[in-house]
Amino acid sequence: MITKADSGSQPGDFLFEIGTEELPAAAARSAAEQVPLLAGQVFARNYIDVGPDAISVWVTPRRIAIFIAELAPMQQAQEKTERGPVASRACDEDGKPTGAAEGFSRAKGVAVSDLEVREHEGQKFVFAVHRREGQRTIDLLPEICREILMGISFPKTMHWDGADMRFSRPVRWLVTKYASLTIEYEVAGISSGDTSQGHRFLADPDVVIEDASSYRELMAAARVMVDQEERRRVILEGLAIEAGSEGASYIDPAGELEEVIYLVENPSVQKGRFAEQHLRLPDRVLTTCMQSHQRYFPLTGEDGSIVDGFLYVINGDPAYAEGITEGNERVLEGRIEDAEFSFDKDLDTGIEAMVENLGKVVFHRRLGSLAGKSARLIALAESFAGLTGLSETDQKITAAAARLAKADQVSIMVQEFPTLEGYIGSVYANLEGFPSDVCNAVEEHFLPLFAGGALPETVPGAVLSICDKIDNLTGAFGINELPTGSRDPYGLRRAAVGIAAISNMFAFDFDLVDLLSTGHRAYREQKADISREPGLEQAAFEFVCDRIQQQMVEKGMPVEIMEGARATGLKSPLRLMALADALEDFRHTKDFDDLHTAYFRCSKIVAKAGEAAGTESVDASFFEEATEKELYGQLVSLEPRIQELVGSLDYRSALAKAAAIRAAVDLFFDEVMIMADDEKIRNNRLALVRRTASMLLTLGDPMRVAAAPKTAPGS
């Protein structure tokens, strides 16, 4: 339905504005990302040409606006074809249509004259061709807008009245304009018209959009900056200017800017202060007070430490910024005083008293208290030190940190600001005179906070982090509370990739199953209500390997390579990853073919001979042929060299060395009769083959590796 007589026969600017109650920042951001593609698809489905860059999507808390400059006035003509009989049957010698052609045209509802002869897979057929003239764009827009509106997806949606529609927040108005035409229609009880809404408080509420092309300017006049990129620019400029005028820099460690852009329609950057006396609080406490919830930007001085000012973005009238800032300052002052109150209470308690209190805090009903956890961490760290040959100093620091690591769990600060766990414990330890190495390890032991997040930087921090994760893994496996679907309440997936990342970074080479057993034993010694079923360590180990595998596959490693590496039974995450990397590199070389062939020939005959045959050790005195002596000689000299290379984690060189055995293997197979009649000789030869295969298998299963696609998917 069109309000004016003008038929919209010229290209014109198009505007579709969805007016909402305040969208969550994440929903607004998601709309800004998905709607350009969605709108393009909807127009394409409706046969209306829209260039790939012609669609602008502007999102504020209160609107999602789609703007297309110079939208075509007509839909493209459409053609649909249906294949009929072969041409030779449809036409007689004179080219006249036969009865078959007439029957086909009747069935398809087209005139015989609309039949065309076209080629299909090298043969000529008759086709019924349906042509449809393009419709006017303005007649299609109501349906197009409806499809776009219904096509936007949000992680969380709601309903707000009797209609079926779901959206991130209630939709309250729609504006649809094609140049100066207003497109009127209704979706889920909401009427589309020409009236938008300006800034909630700073403009007349109703803004009539006369023409789509003037939308941006009209909204600007109504104190709404619709374009998120413009808001970003204005905010960034404002932050730079205001920080500069203070001779300071602003920081945004929590990345609040991306939120703030979608919290305002009329941004201006303002400056506030808090009482200087609060600067006695640790920087991260002040930063958390400013950033979490309030989304302020802390200011730092030349030395990078926090100063007594902050920047923030308002949506109100800059002319009244003074009063608005006063309110914001009072709120921040309250939050900081609240934190200070908690901080001082904690200082009164003291970290030693917190350690004492850990016995009263349940870690898990079946797994005992946090005091138990601290004791296990100490045991695990000791075991880890043994496995990796940690220096005595690092061992001492780690043990001291393990005792303190969980102390802040009973602090008021962590109750109030959970993100400060670890950090605030290290601050308390520091204030009580513990060495900085110990404090750093306490702070780092939660890292990484997410897959790919920052890792510990000190050895004791890294060790403690791994031990904490091992303890969580063994505990959860011991009570069978494993991640399901998107639920991972104990963060076990994160723990698994964290163990891998830290091992990689610090080149920690240790037997993970062994460490998991230590963890399990530590629980049992504390009489925790934990499963005694055998194989739990192995299950936890496989869980970690699965996560490592998934992570590497996500980065482009073929799954077969990971499986090939895991087939070695290596228990060290570091080795597993190093071998997989080496295999992925090596498999593209000519040498891999040698390795693969050598292994293939060996494994085939071993399989044929059966499990029992040739399991004794090789006895050189049974050799008869030169080639078997040669293979044995090469194997014996190769084995220690490969072991040496593997020892220094040089799997790539080890693979190249091992591949060289192919020549000897080929000669052996070509010239020696393995299945000799003499059982002793036969078994000795099989033993030689077995030993060759198992040497090769320590470097991954070549059969799995060979099964990997030649080029990685997506490359």
Next chain:
Amino acid sequence: MTDFPTFQEIILALQAFWGAQGCVIMQPYHTEVGAGTFNPSTFLRCLDDKPWRVAYVEPSIRPSDGRYGENPYRLSHYFQFQVLLKPAPENVQDLYLQSLAHLGVDLATHDVRFVEDDWEGPTLGAWGLGWEVWIDGMEATQFTYFQQVGGIDLQPVPVEITYGLERIAMYLQKKSSVYDLVWSGDITYGDVYQKNEVQFSRYNFEIADTAMLLSHFTDYEQECERCLAGDLPIPGYDYVLKCSHTFNLLDSRGVISVTDRTGYIGRVRNLARRCAEMYLRQQEKGSE
């Protein structure tokens, strides 16, 4: 004379405003609740499809939030002003903003925002989407379109507006301690409630008899079952509230572990859901 509204004037103004919007002005419930949502005027009344508008002050009892009267922002006992409108009117945001203007907030010279805050009440089997409303950076109100209560999908959708009375008063009176708020004349909030905070903090954190509370929790749970067996969801729901408050006290005494928590919350939610279902069944039968 003061140029700002006293604490009691704020309450009176909100009652007058929402009363004029057709709300029944109710009084606080007689049993301890953690929030106005628990009051049966909200919890039970939002379940059926009959229109319902209500407003009331509700004392919110949160034992573990006590700070011995020493912290100027934290209270174990504070006041909410609760509004429930069913169905949610299309202009409900505007109505709310008018109520702020009615309290003396000049909207054009301040920075009022609706910032995402999705609400979930696990003990009530309830959730909704909405915002916290900021006035110059201060969280003044929770604004929620209920989607589910007592595990029941709501149709029509009610909207709940919960004003934090102390915060709004601190904002309007420009006070930085809750105890300095002017309640009326020369009586301050501290005069009325500071001693209570000191004593209740001691009680909640140190004195409350945990063995007694643990057995009461089970008693209340069983009594709720008996009510339900007798087709009495309204008295039954009172025992849900008692369970919930008992749980909160046990929690502030620090005797509930993280994992036990889930178990207790699940038990309360289960009872709340069954009360809600029975109440709704009876409502539907009554309207036939």
